[in-house]
Amino acid sequence: MPIGQVTRGTTGTNRLRRVDRWIAQLPVLRSAAAPLVVDLGYGASATTTLELHQRLARIRPDVEVVGIEIDPERVRVASRSARPGVHFGLGGFEVPGGAPTIIRALNVLRQYDESQVLGNWRRMVDRLQPGGVLVEGTCNEVGRVASWVDVTAHGPETLTVSLRLSDLSGPDAIGPSIVAERLPKVLIHRNVPGEGVHSYLADLDRWWRVHAPLGVFGPSQRWVAVASSMRDDGWPILGTKARWRLGELGVAWDAVAPDGFAW
Numbered sequence: 257m258p259i260g261q262v263t264r265g266t267t268g269t270n271r272l273r274r275v276d277r278w279i280a281q282l283p284v285l286r287s288a289a290a291p292l293v294v295d296l297g298y299g300a301s302a303t304t305t306l307e308l309h310q311r312l313a314r315i316r317p318d319v320e321v322v323g324i325e326i327d328p329e330r331v332r333v334a335s336r337s338a339r340p341g342v343h344f345g346l347g348g349f350e351v352p353g354g355a356p357t358i359i360r361a362l363n364v365l366r367q368y369d370e371s372q373v374l375g376n377w378r379r380m381v382d383r384l385q386p387g388g389v390l391v392e393g394t395c396n397e398v399g400r401v402a403s404w405v406d407v408t409a410h411g412p413e414t415l416t417v418s419l420r421l422s423d424l425s426g427p428d429a430i431g432p433s434i435v436a437e438r439l440p441k442v443l444i445h446r447n448v449p450g451e452g453v454h455s456y457l458a459d460l461d462r463w464w465r466v467h468a469p470l471g472v473f474g475p476s477q478r479w480v481a482v483a484s485s486m487r488d489d490g491w492p493i494l495g496t497k498a499r500w501r502l503g504e505l506g507v508a509w510d511a512v513a514p515d516g517f518a519w
Contacts, residue, residue, distance in 0.1 A: 258347050258352075263363070264367065267299035271397070271399040280311055288385070292320045292355070293320070294321075294353075297324070321341060322343050323343070357387075359380050363395065370441055370444075380407075388408070388409075396438055401438045402419075404440060411519030412509040415440075416504060417435045419435060453512040463489075464482055476500075491507055491511060492508035
């Protein structure tokens with residue numbers, strides 16, 4: 257029997273473009289002999305699964321993408337959109353079928369209790385082929401604020417936030433910590449004093465304010481300066497300037513892991 261519960265199914269065109277862009281640069285996608293990517297919990301329509309295949313096929317034309325949903329009616333409707341390289345099936349966190357290279361699970365665990373996250377991470381990771389990656393996270397309704405954790409057989413590796421930088425400026429803008437409300441479920445309730453993710457977001461906001469004068473050169477320049485300052489401050493910031501200019505910023509998981517977290 258499929259493991260999980262039916263989610264609200266909210267979806268939309270281009271909603272997951274930021275995480276798809278990040279997945280497309282994963283080394284395992286390029287190195288896999290026959291890449292199989294699972295879109296787990298694609299929602300009420302096939303849109304995000306079809307978009308995922310379109311984006312990844314630019315890198316690996318032979319990629320196979322399988323959309324998995326726990327609701328049989330959603331599978332029936334989505335199956336009408338099946339095409340070469342894209343298929344749909346019934347399932348949940350047990351991830352039926354062949355061993356995936358990558359599992360994308362966006363906006364799924366957000367609707368579960370925090371206590372259920374680790375067990376479901378392990379279920380999905382156990383289905384991956386050697387070297388595979390689970391990408392699990394959350395985004396807002398239009399995909400302009402997103403964050404995700406990549407998880408391997410060794411446990412969580414990084415937290416990545418991806419933001420539309422032009423939305424972070426202005427008198428009513430919150431700053432980078434706007435992502436707090438779209439953190440992965442494992443972190444969303446940990447944005448409190450004493451937790452690593454709270455300190456991380458506070459420092460992002462602080463450096464965003466410090467580098468406000470660079471805004472005249474555009475928000476991307478300001479964000480690159482934020483990333484560099486965070487790294488100079490001792491945060492294990494990942495990625496390159498090319499990725500930072502896209503509004504992305506990765507940090508090693510150990511720096512933001514919940515207090516007491518153990519894989």
